[in-house]
Amino acid sequence: MGVDDFVFKKRSRYGTVIVDEATHKPVAILGGRDSNTLKAWLQQNRQVRRITRDRAGAYAFAIVEILPDAMQIADRFHLHQNLLEAIQNALKSVVPADIKIPVDQEQSNGQQPEEKTATEGF
Template sequence: MPERAPRVLGVDEFAFGKGWRYGTVLVDIEAARVVDVLPDRDAASFATWLREHPGAEIICRDRAPAYSSAVREAVPEAQEVADRWHLLHNLSSAVEKTCHQHRSCLRKQAEADRDAEPRRIINPLPPPTLPPTKIAVRTVDRYSAIHRLLGQGHSVSEIARRLHLDRKTVRRFRDTDLDELLASARHGRPKGVLEPFTAYLTERFTGGATSPTDLFHEIRSCSPLAVARADGRCGC
């Protein structure tokens, strides 16, 4: 156990037995390691520890008043901050409370968006294109490497050793066209029904069209392909 407290000290309670007996864990936040464990969660115990182990400049704690009281008593010059978990927990609680208080307004807006006439786009929908995938890039790189070594006169076995591949794989890349290899690499890859329209939807959303219903109607009205793929199955 260190003689001095870490510069950034984390303090939180934990249960020896839930609902029955609790203790306090003290953590060096910067080093991410436990420095001590106290047998209870009382302000007096924590204040005594702080006096016996000076050096804490920042104390990261939960909202327990006992810990705050101990800090004010033993090291009033230290800065107290709320830990990350409690900040996020308090934020989510505030958002939920706000949504609950304004649920009638939110419901009216949602109903208005649903019943409104969907906006029509001016420009035609661009042809769907699929972005290159990691497996496609890897296939092209492997094909190029194998054929480069073949062109240098290396044998299949030597290429397999150099590239850490099976000889069957080297032969397949030697004897198969790149287009066929790419088609085989893409085969069986799960594709979402909206994947061909990702770029278009991203552009529209960034431009302010944030209604999923409107965007759904846009791609249906402008693309027979979208109708065939999304009819009855769209997650919007």
């Protein structure tokens, strides 16, 4: 099954949707997006063995408490998001913030070529 939060009314009412991963059809729509909401549903559905979810801690804690043996799987969107963040952090640690790129100028005037930073644009 998959579990995710959604909004009934922006900044007002949130819910949790539970989806059958095989059919991609909603199994349940729950009022609220906290751990207690999911816990109540899991209590009634202890046969669940694999749960795809986002990075919400409330869902993770509810699953561990009610179904400690269930496998928790990161959903595709958050796998991509985690990968992108890891790549960005790795690049930030290796690539300097400002890169000096020489601008081509004719050397006929005998001056050194001018440099611009990559952030200045071209």
